[in-house]
Amino acid sequence: MVFFCVYAASCFVAVGKLFSTLFNTDYIYMMILGALFVVAYTFVGGFLAESASDFMQGIVMFLALTVVLIVGTIKAGGISAIIENARNIPGFLEFFGVAQPKVVDGVQQVTQAGTPLFGEAGNYGFLVIISTLSWGLGYFGMPQVLLKFMAIHNPNELKRSRRIATIWCAISLVAAVCIGIIGRVLYPDVFLTYSAAENIFILLSSKFFFPLLAGIIMAGILAATISSSDSYLLIAASAFSKNIYHGILKKDASDKQVLYMSRVMLIIIAVIAMLIALDEDSVIFTVVAFAWAGFGATFGPIMLFALFWKRVNRAGAVAGMVAGGATVFIWKLLIRPLGRYLDIYELLPAFIISCLAIVIVSLCTAPPSKEIQEEFEKVKNYM
Structure with a gap:
């Protein structure tokens, strides 16, 4: 429950950044509005609604990433131009190297011509490589991932679902990284802090497409956010209501009482996550x-x-x-x-x-x- 609160908070931060950037409004109000929307449909629909919406949101996310990637590559002058620009950043394309932006008070410095400044390339040491590779260990303990496999109707479908999940991860991660590089090529002097840089997808979408299509594409961000946050809220609330409330505190609780407690906990966890997400610079x-x-x-x-x-x-x-x-x-x-x-x-x-x-x-x-x-x-x- 502790880590799910943190996870849900990261989703609410994404919602707040999306809507505050789009509508030029206060981050906190937009974050709270997005959180209330997620809580509302998770509260009413439960696991079935969450699973069905995840499938539809996954399609939106996939289309949004691929469309922005393709159009961005064309706008940036093709793959060769993108690679050449990345090569000019010291250490960026070196296998054991890492780019070192020149940062003052958390803001990357730029020249008068608007070119970002970088220092000499840094090096990835053995510990850094091992540390980064350890990200892969996290998949073994992700309840929101494991629960989907546990809920499958036919065990024979596990192989197919495993292949779909692996292909989806490969495409989405590669596309996301490439979109970041494209953003650096086209708009090198915007979003010069770590926090602001996460808005590059919003900027590219609004610049590349007419408003209606841009709105549909940026719905991919909303889809990614709510497809994750609803899982976190639902699993954490269910875990408390079934394992702690029903399993320890009130073993004779009826299904209706367990459902009521699950909804109460869902709201409590959402409120805690919103408090964590109040920091706009997260x-x-x-x-x-x-x-x-x-x-x-x-x-x-x-x-x-x-x-x-x-x-x-x-x-x-x-x-x-x-x-x-x-x-x-x-x-x-x-x-x-x-x-x-x-x-x-x-x-x-x-x-x-x-x-x-x-x-x-x-x-x-x-x-x-x-x-x-x-x-x-x-x-x-x-x-």
Whole structure:
């Protein structure tokens, strides 16, 4: 629930930036308006509405990304012109290099001609590479991703859904990066802070297309936002109402009472997320990175151990989740700021510590019951 609040906040920040940029209005009012819209249809529709809307929103996102990418490439003078411009940025296209913008008080400096200034290329060290690759570990613990696979009607469709998900990720991530590079080519002297730079898709859409079409394309941002935020709100609210309220606090609760509590928690979580999202200068990527690490380190290791190690038990699972989640906070807030060799994305050390906690505690406590081990073997043989 803690990390879902952070995740939902990143979505509300995106909504606020979208509408405040489009209509030149106050960010906070637009953020709250977008959040209320998401809460309203999630409140009424539940999981079925969320799943159906995710499918339609995914189509809008896909079309928006590909259309802006194609038109942007043409406007920028073709692929060769884009590559040449990127090559002129020191370190940008080097495999182990990284561009170093000249920044003063968080704002990149530009020449009188409007050309952004860069310093000498930096280098990606071994720790930075490992730290960045650790992003992939997060997928094992994402409830909003795993839940869709768990809810599938026919297990035989899992292979198809896996292929669709992989292809979608590849296309969307490549398109998003390329759109950022195109924006740098066409409008090098706008959005000179990390926070403002996330508005480049909005600018390109409004410049490339007439208003009606631009509105449809920019709906892709809204689609991406609400397709994520509704998942976060619904899963977190359901987890509390079923696992804590029904499972611990009121075991004799009726389905109607559980539904009522789920809706109450949905509103509470949304309010907390809106409070987190009040900062207009929030960088969406930074907010998402923290929540991604939290889910990946808390749930990822135990998901893997539950599938591939028969000896893991309840105590080990709890120890791994607590150790992983706590390490994310400790590493992010206390250890990583020390810099140098400790400046590693918090997901990597938290994931490792969670794995160690699962193994050590499981081996030091009683093994799972015979029924659980038999179920493990049954599932293993089925797979």
